[in-house]
Amino acid sequence: MTEFKKQDDGSITIETTEEENRKWHEEYYAKKDKNQKEFTDTTKPKALEVIKTNGLDRVEVYYSGSGDDGCIESVDFYINDKSVEVLDTPIVNIGEWSKFNYTTHTREKTTELKTLKDYVEDVVYDFLEAFHGGWEINEGQSGTVTLDAINKKISHSYNEIIENEREEEI
Secondary structure (H helix, E strand, O other): EEEEEEEOOOOEEEEHHHHHHHHHEEEEEHHHHHHHHHHHHHHHHHHHHHHHHOOOOOEEEEEEEEOEEEEEEEEEEEEEEEEEOOOOOOOEEOOOEEEEEEEOOEEEEOOOOOOOHHHHHHHHHHHHHHHOOOOOOOOOHOOOOOOEOOOOOOOEEEEEOOOOOOOOOO
């Protein structure tokens, strides 16, 4: 049984059994595997088809995160290696999806259309969650996700930022 114990210095320790730890890890990795499979089998092909259907060859998405916060910095659309502007009007119908209501702080089901940019951003956030959970935590991670509709692949080039502490005497 998980126990929280307050220490004399005011800190709190959490004690769990080996069985609880094992179960938590099994559930965590099962969920991660499920999310990766769902992304690969469902989200990826649909996203590449949406990009192709809208007359684009590829989309490049730059993101950055650290300190428990992260966001998509830019979304660039390409035809024949030329950057193009896309309309900022809702054109992507993905059926029913869950939208966050900032007034009630709850998720609500909707069938509203999305802009192509918003749709691509959601796909990239889903990709990062499935394959790079924690990209926004601590020192973080930044990179570019390329959705290539011509070659039917998603590429990811990224930097993991790792803090190192060193000592030396001279």
